[in-house]
Every structure is written in C-alpha cells, then in structure tokens.
Amino acid sequence: xxxxxxxxxxxxxxxxxxxxxxxxxxxxxxxxxxxxxxxxxxxxxxxxxxxxxxxxxxxxxxxxxxxxxxxxxxxxxxxxxxxxxxxxxxxxxxxxxxxxxxxxxxxxxxxxxxxxxxxxxxxxxxxxxxxxxxxxxxxxxxxxxxxxxxxxxxxxxxxxxxxxxxxxxxxxxxxxxxxxxxxxxxxxxxxxxxxxxxxxxxxxxxxxxxxxxxxxxxxxxxxxxxxxxxxxxxxxxxxxxxxxxxxxxxxxxxxxxxxxxxxxxxxxxxxxxxxxxxxxxxxxxxxxxxxxxxxxxxxxxxxxxxxxxxxxxxxxxxxxxxxxxxxxxxxxxxxxxxxxxxxxxxxxxxxxxxxxxxxxxx
Amino acid sequence: xxxxxxxxxxxxxxxxxxxxxxxxxxxxxxxxxxxxxxxxxxxxxxxxxxxxxxxxxxxxxxxxxxxxxxxxxxxxxxxxxxxxxxxxxxxxxxxxxxxxxxxxxxxxxxxxxxxxxxxxxxxxxxxxxxxxxxxxxxxxxxxxxxxxxxxxxxxxxxxxxxxxxxxxxxxxxxxxxxxxxxxxxxxxxxxxxxxxxxxxxxxxxxxxxxxxxxxxxxxxxxxxxxxxxxxxxxxxxxxxxxxxxxxxxxxxxxxxxxxxxxxxxxxxxxxxxxxxxxxxxx
Amino acid sequence: xxxxxxxxxxxxxxxxxxxxxxxxxxxxxxxxxxxxxxxxxxxxxxxxxxxxxxxxxxxxxxxxxxxxxxxxxxxxxxxxxxxxxxxxxxxxxxxxxxxxxxxxxxxxxxxxxxxxxxxxxxxxxxxxxxxxxxxxxxxxxxxxxxxxxxxxxxxxxxxxxxxxxxxxxxxxxxxxxxxxxxxxxxxxxxxxxxxxxxxxxxxxxxxxxxxxxxxxxxxxxxxxxxxxxxxxxxxxxxxxxxxxxxxxxxxxxxxxxxxxxxxxxxxxxxxxxxxxxxxxxxxx
Numbered sequence: 001x002x003x004x005x006x007x008x009x010x011x012x013x014x015x016x017x018x019x020x021x022x023x024x025x026x027x028x029x030x031x032x033x034x035x036x037x038x039x040x041x042x043x044x045x046x047x048x049x050x051x052x053x054x055x056x057x058x059x060x061x062x063x064x065x066x067x068x069x070x071x072x073x074x075x076x077x078x079x080x081x082x083x084x085x086x087x088x089x090x091x092x093x094x095x096x097x098x099x100x101x102x103x104x105x106x107x108x109x110x111x112x113x114x115x116x117x118x119x120x121x122x123x124x125x126x127x128x129x130x131x132x133x134x135x136x137x138x139x140x141x142x143x144x145x146x147x148x149x150x151x152x153x154x155x156x157x158x159x160x161x162x163x164x165x166x167x168x169x170x171x172x173x174x175x176x177x178x179x180x181x182x183x184x185x186x187x188x189x190x191x192x193x194x195x196x197x198x199x200x201x202x203x204x205x206x207x208x209x210x211x212x213x214x215x216x217x218x219x220x221x222x223x224x225x226x227x228x229x230x231x232x233x234x235x236x237x238x239x240x241x242x243x244x245x246x247x248x249x250x251x252x253x254x255x256x257x258x259x260x261x262x263x264x265x266x267x268x269x270x271x272x273x274x275x276x277x278x279x280x281x282x283x284x285x286x287x288x289x290x291x292x293x294x295x296x297x298x299x300x301x302x303x304x305x306x307x308x309x310x311x312x313x314x315x316x317x318x319x320x321x322x323x324x325x326x327x328x329x330x331x332x333x334x335x336x337x338x339x340x341x342x343x344x345x346x347x348x349x350x351x352x353x354x355x356x357x358x359x360x361x362x
Numbered sequence: 363x364x365x366x367x368x369x370x371x372x373x374x375x376x377x378x379x380x381x382x383x384x385x386x387x388x389x390x391x392x393x394x395x396x397x398x399x400x401x402x403x404x405x406x407x408x409x410x411x412x413x414x415x416x417x418x419x420x421x422x423x424x425x426x427x428x429x430x431x432x433x434x435x436x437x438x439x440x441x442x443x444x445x446x447x448x449x450x451x452x453x454x455x456x457x458x459x460x461x462x463x464x465x466x467x468x469x470x471x472x473x474x475x476x477x478x479x480x481x482x483x484x485x486x487x488x489x490x491x492x493x494x495x496x497x498x499x500x501x502x503x504x505x506x507x508x509x510x511x512x513x514x515x516x517x518x519x520x521x522x523x524x525x526x527x528x529x530x531x532x533x534x535x536x537x538x539x540x541x542x543x544x545x546x547x548x549x550x551x552x553x554x555x556x557x558x559x560x561x562x563x564x565x566x567x568x569x570x571x572x573x574x575x576x577x578x579x580x581x582x583x584x585x586x587x588x589x590x591x592x593x594x595x596x597x598x599x600x601x602x603x604x605x606x607x608x609x610x611x612x613x614x615x616x617x618x619x620x621x622x623x624x625x626x627x628x629x630x631x632x633x634x635x636x637x638x639x640x641x642x643x644x
Numbered sequence: 645x646x647x648x649x650x651x652x653x654x655x656x657x658x659x660x661x662x663x664x665x666x667x668x669x670x671x672x673x674x675x676x677x678x679x680x681x682x683x684x685x686x687x688x689x690x691x692x693x694x695x696x697x698x699x700x701x702x703x704x705x706x707x708x709x710x711x712x713x714x715x716x717x718x719x720x721x722x723x724x725x726x727x728x729x730x731x732x733x734x735x736x737x738x739x740x741x742x743x744x745x746x747x748x749x750x751x752x753x754x755x756x757x758x759x760x761x762x763x764x765x766x767x768x769x770x771x772x773x774x775x776x777x778x779x780x781x782x783x784x785x786x787x788x789x790x791x792x793x794x795x796x797x798x799x800x801x802x803x804x805x806x807x808x809x810x811x812x813x814x815x816x817x818x819x820x821x822x823x824x825x826x827x828x829x830x831x832x833x834x835x836x837x838x839x840x841x842x843x844x845x846x847x848x849x850x851x852x853x854x855x856x857x858x859x860x861x862x863x864x865x866x867x868x869x870x871x872x873x874x875x876x877x878x879x880x881x882x883x884x885x886x887x888x889x890x891x892x893x894x895x896x897x898x899x900x901x902x903x904x905x906x907x908x909x910x911x912x913x914x915x916x917x918x919x920x921x922x923x924x925x926x927x928x
Contacts, residue, residue, distance in 0.1 A: 016741070053831055054373065054830075054831075055372060055373060055374070055827050055830070055831065056372045057372055074373055074830065075373055075827070075830040075831050076830050076831070076832075076833045076834055076835055077833075080831075081831055081832065082827075082828070082831045084824045084827070084828055085824075086822060086824050088822065088824035088825050088827065088828035090825060090828070090829075090843060090847075091847070092846045092847060101829070101832055101834070101842070102832030102833050102834075105829075105832065105833050105834040105835070105838045105842070106833040149828075149832065150831075150832070153832060153833065373827075373830055373836070374739065374823060374826060374827065374830075375739070376735065376736065376739040377736065377739045377740045377741060377744075382732060382735075382736045385732050385733075385736070386732075386733065386736055389729055389732075389733055390751060392804075393751075393752075393755050393804070393807070394751075394755070395770070396763070396766035396767050396769065396770045396804075397755065397758060397763065397766050399766070399769065399770065399776055400762070400765070400766040400769060403769070413779070451661070452661050452662045452665055453662070455657075455658045455659075455661055455662050456658075456662035456663075458658050459655065459658040459659045459662075461645075462645065462646060462654075462655075462658075463645065463646055463647065463648040463650075463651075463655050463659075464645050464646065464647050464648065465647070465648040465655070465659075474666065474671070475662075475666065477670070478666075478670055480861065480909065480913065481861075481906060481909055482861060482862060482864065482865025482882075482905050482906075482909060483862070483865065484865050484866075484867050484882050484885055484886070484902065484905070485674070485677070485865065485902045485903075485905055485906055485909075486670070486673075486674075488677065488885060488889050488898060488899070488902050489673035489674045489676065489677040489902070490669070490673050491889055492673060492676050492677055492680060492889075492895065492899070493669070493672065493673035493676055496676065517669050518669070520665060520669070521665060521666070521669040521670050524662060524665065525666075528662070553651075553654070578757055581759075582757070582758075582759045582760065584759070584760060584761050584868060585867060585868060589889065599759060599761045602761055602762070602765070603761055603868075603872075606761070606765050606768070606872065607872075610765075610768060610769050610772065614765065615769075618759070618762040618765065618766075621759055621762065622758050622759070622762060625757050625758060625759065626754065626757065626758070629754065629757040630750075633750065
C-alpha cells in the first residue's frame, strides 16, 4: 500500500513458555483509516496492538510506522499513543495534569502545553473537570481523560485497547458514535482492538479478523459479512447456516455439488472448488412459504418448524429438513398480526436465491 | 537505562535487565555471605577461625559439652515451648473474638493489641523489668526450682508473642465461609460441636503457623529476655551475647549454627502452612 | 460478624484471657514506666512519684542531646540506605517471573528469622581487624583496616539487620501497582527514568512511608547493634537506657528516655495514619 502509515511484515510473537501469541502476521494500515482488530479472546489482537505501541517486542518480523522501522524504538519514542483498557489515568494527578503529562515529559514549552491541554479537554468536553482527581470521576469520564491525554500528543496512530468494554450498554452506544466522529475530526489513524463484532462492524472502515494468532481476513465490514472467505469468518461474524457439501463438478463461474439435505444444487462461484466444501447462507436471506415455491431457479427444501423465538422486530425460526439438516430463518415481523406466521410443528418450504449462497472452500 | 529496545524483551521486562540481576546478586551476597561463613567456620579446625585449616565436628562436641551453653539452651527451649503453648491459646482466642464479634471501641482494642508489635523492644523490656521488680517477682522467682524460676521470662515472652499469633490466626479466619458453620448447625450440631468440628479444623494451619512464629520469636529474643532474666536464668542468646563480648570463637559458631537450623526449619514450615488454601472457602 | 450481645458468654470467655494478659503484663508495666518517668530517685533502690519533669529536662542536657541527635541521624542514614537497597530488590521481585517470586521473597525474609545476635556476630567476624574482609583485602596488598566500633559499623549493622522490614511493605505496594500506569507513561513519551520518578515513585509512596516507619523505629530503639558494633564512642539512646536500668541504676531517667522513644513511635504511627487517610485515592 502506497500511503501505509503502519506496515506489519511477518510479525511473530512467542511468549516465554512457547505460546505463539501472534504468528507471522503481515498487513498494511492506510493513513486516516479506522482500523479494527477483531477476534475472540486470546487470539493475539491485544499483543499485536501492544507491539505496534512498543510495549511488547516482536520475536521476529518488522513493524514500520510512518516509513520507519520501529524494531529498536522504545514506546516513548514512537509516534503512537494508546488508550488503555483500564484507561490507566494516573490517580495522583488531576485531569489537567494527566493530559499535560505527555507534553511535559517531552519538553513541550509551558504555554504551548497549556493551550493544547485546554484544546484537548474542550474536544472531549471535560473543561469543567480539569482540576478533578480521577477517583472522583465516572468510568466514562476517565475514558475521555485517557482519550484527551493520548490525542493531545498528536500521534500518527491512536491505539485503542477494548475502549468500550468497561462501559455500560447505553454509554457504550454514545461513545461509539463519539469515537467515529472524533476520528473524522482529528484525521488520525485509529487502530482499535475489540472482541465485539457489532463494535467493529459499526465503527471501523476496515477490519482484520484474527484467530489463534493469525489474520483470517481483512476486509470492509460489508465484505466481511457478505463475502467471508472461510467457515470461521462466516460463523464468527453474524449468524449463518453452514451446510456441508461435496463438489460434483466445477467450471469457471459455477459449482455443482451434493449438499446435505438439499440434494444436487448449482451455485455461482469463481475460483477452484473440489472435494468437501461448505455452503453458507445468512438466516435473513431465507424465505418461508407454506406451498412449494414456483420457478426452478431457487434452492428449496421442505421441513418441519421446530422452534419459533419472537424478538419483536424479527422472529427466529428453526426448521428441520431432510437428513437432519437444521436451518435458521429470520422472518421480518412486518405485520402487526401473526408474528412469524408459522407455528411449531408446521410443515413448511424454505427457499432462497442461489446468488445469496456462498461457497466456502476453507 | 535502555534508550533502545532489545529484541524479544519488552520495556517493562525489568526481570531481564542485567543491572538489576547484578544488583540482586550483590545484595543477596551481602545478606548471606556473613551467615554462610559463620556456618562454614563452625566446622573449622583453626582456633582463631579466620583461615580454613580443615574440617571437624570438634566445635560442636565442645559446644555440646559446655555446661553453661547446655543450660542456656535448655532454658531457651523450655521458655520457647511453654510460651508458645500459652501464646497460641491466648492469641487464637483474641483472633476469634476479633473475627466473630462487634463490640464497642473495637478499633481502639485492635490498636492496643498491636502495640507490643510496634513499640521499640527496649521499652517493653525495661517496663517489664520495672514491673517485675516493683511487684517483687524478680526476687521471688529466684527462690523457685527450675523451671519455675523462668516464670518472669515466660510471662514476658507470652506478652510479645500472642499479638503475633492473633494476627496470623485472624488472617486465616478471614477466609472462613460462615455458611459452613450455618450448615453444621442446620444439621443439628451444637455451638460447641460446631466450634470443635468445623472451626478448629479450619483454623489449624493458622494455629500451627502462629505457634511456630511464637516459637521462633521466643527462641530468638534477646532484648526483652536480657532485661527480665536473672543471673540464674540465662537463655541461649543472652549467653552468646556475653561470650561474644569476649571475642569470636568457633564454638559460638557451632552453637549459633544449631540455633539457625532450628529457626530456619520452623520458619519454612510456618510459611508452607500459611500458603493459600482453598478448602473451606466454599 | 455478630454483636457481642448475641452471645455474651462466648464473647467474655474469648475476650478475657488475652485482654487480662495484655493489661497486666503490657499496659500496667508501661503505665508504671510512664509513672516512674515523673519520679525522683530517693535512694539506690527507691523512687518516689513527685510529678517532676526533671527527668525529661535532663534528657535535653548537652551530653544526652548529642546522643539523641546521633541516634536520630544514624537511624535516618540506616533507613535511607535500607530504602535504597530494598526498593530495587522489591521492584525486581515484582517483575521477576512468577515461578521465581516465592523463592526470592523467602530469600529476603529468611535472614530476618535468624537471631539478631547471631547475625550481628556474623558481621563482626567479617569486619573485625583479623576478619574475612581484611583477609581478602590482604591478598591484594591492602589493610588491615579497623572497620568495627564506629558509627559506620553501626549503620552497616542496622541496614543488614532491618533491610527485610523495608522490602516487605515495598513489595506489597509495588505488586499492587497496576502496570498499565507505567505503560501509559512510557507510551506518552516518558523515559524510563521519568516514569520512575513521576509515576512509580509517587504511586508507591504508601509502601515507602510504611517501610520507613518499620525500619526507623527499631533502629532508633536499637541497643544490641550499637552495643556490639559501636564500641564506646557510638552509643545510641538504647544503650543509655540500658545503662540507666543496669549499671547507672537511675530508673526514673531511664523511664523518661524510654518514653521519649515511645512518643516518637506514636508520632510516626500517627503520621502514617494521616498520610494513609490523605492518599486514599492513590490506592484505587
């Protein structure tokens, strides 16, 4: 990437005791991106973030920030700043002193420090609390201090380690919007670590999904959702029906396979496919009807409703089909009466368009 | 300090810093070298004890056959043994009271209870000397036969040991799950049966640790014993003090080594027993 | 926790023995000592309470004031040296691999359990004129030096004896310190040295204060170490007190000196309580 601000080249981190936290990771993050590292706990995302900040050193590989190799650069010399998961707001300093800390220790003149601290506090709306001690503040306020303290340094990259995890649900939604807005205003690259896919999907411009120390896929939120490249991603992001299948034949743009419960079907697919594969389809793409659908193009199967769970705007219906295949269907409750329109035990047909189906070879 | 990073070692991995390792080695050397030389030279054949001349057990034999040292050691062990029993009982009762009950001026009571631990030993020593003398116990105890003539020292040792026992036992009790007690009563046990069958077994590691602590404290005490002992009731540390004032000898090394071994074994045992234990926390 | 009224029989059974012992063999003797510090000596063996302040005033005679002052500065220097050696030790243990921590802690605490007298005796064997240190120095053609029986020897002895008292409270505070504070400081551009002085040190202040008090009080009241290592010219208050109760036989004056030590102790404890209440926010 030409305008990469952060480049990772074959970064590996092995902890004493042989645990490989990060395994040969390479990717670029562009200027002004809101980039998310998403994955289950223990996938290495926090370790990767800490290596970018310099708080952890890679066992091998290169980390390049703003065109410079950071191998030997300690954290205090890097153009990155971090918002810690616990916020790490210094308890023995006032809010203003906390924000000023990073400027004072690097010898920024006093009058400039004062001006920049005031600006930063203004930005996070904490001007009125400047002289408070952190123990007199709420979690949300402390997080704003941590944000101001990092942004006042004008880093090239702002690193956020699970910034919303310690907040309650309502505050989290507010802060999510505020972080997105802040990123647009300051024009700094944000890298956020999160285990919450909603957080990543709603805030980030690009997401790297990690599992077991390796990056599984890097894509925009909608690509991740609609075009996952592996079973893991399809399953990890949102809900999905994964159906095992076996390839019968494939051509440049099509695959013919025998799928469990569905029989022989033809799906659009580019690229090679052979042997055992999985086909994936999101529950909201499935349709329920009482009668067999007309038209040969749709994929269709018959089954019995096993469960109906009512969620207000939608209902989640589970249908058991041939070969013990269970399919989850999201039904929009778009009429006031009737809910999902089906009952447990009812015999129904399920159908969907082949182009809504994904062929996963990994 | 490092202005660059070492590959594979983070900025907070101080445990890997060479300067810290060297400092550790130096301080531990300073801490242990005198003690190890003392132990090593207790096996030295040389009388003046500076140069290593050869290995021998003679010093131990001589120390063992020294009637004064023998008597002092016997006194010390007797005092430590009796004081430990009394201090453990008193200390556990105090611990139980502080753990179980709310009562007026409790914080003040706890503060006074910890005073024997914090005030300078010499103040406690001279105050007991003054007390025993004025109460006539100093002169009175001399007329007793052994071991009753040790009574003053034992009283003094109990007074400074039992607050320590109370702290150790109480910190054990804090981990007790009161529901175990309620379960025992629910199953039909009386207050007294519950105490013996549920609370005492749970307290036991704390009791033993507290007792070993009291034992070492009593065995090691010099200052308070120095002021409360009479000419007939010399303890081991007091005896060693009078010998040391006359000079260094391998015999003292041998006797000291014996005492070091006793206290170190007791301490390591106590620490093992104090190690966190999950049982009974529910 | 129950109110004592719930079960007064059990309460009194448990409460009485320890309290009895504490009152009779600790508080009454101390009270007696306090009482005697306001008494006059009327013969070799008798004293009479007169409410006099003469004993306290006498403590401020030039002779004794010098000794008090010397005790204070010897204790202060010893405490400072303890802090300087104990801080890196405590810090190092906290940042050592988890499996090493218990062993390292044990190594620090173990000497504390070895008899004070024996440890001091071991030091004499190292530092005396025919001692091991002079022997080693002799191999490189130096010495022998007279290293014992001066203030320096007393300070070394006190540091040697009381260092573990400093390590433990420091270890407890540093261990509790959230490492992300240090990481945040480094991340914000602070060097290791700045991080130490602006973040680590202020946040571990409660442990430092406790450690200083735990070392300073026994140093100030020490009597064995100066008696064995200090010789005639390095006596401290403890030795004067001993002298009053043994050789000089002036118990009222000895009592007054003891109570001066007690006042310092109470002052230090009050100071610690005050600092603890003020720095509550730091421990969050």
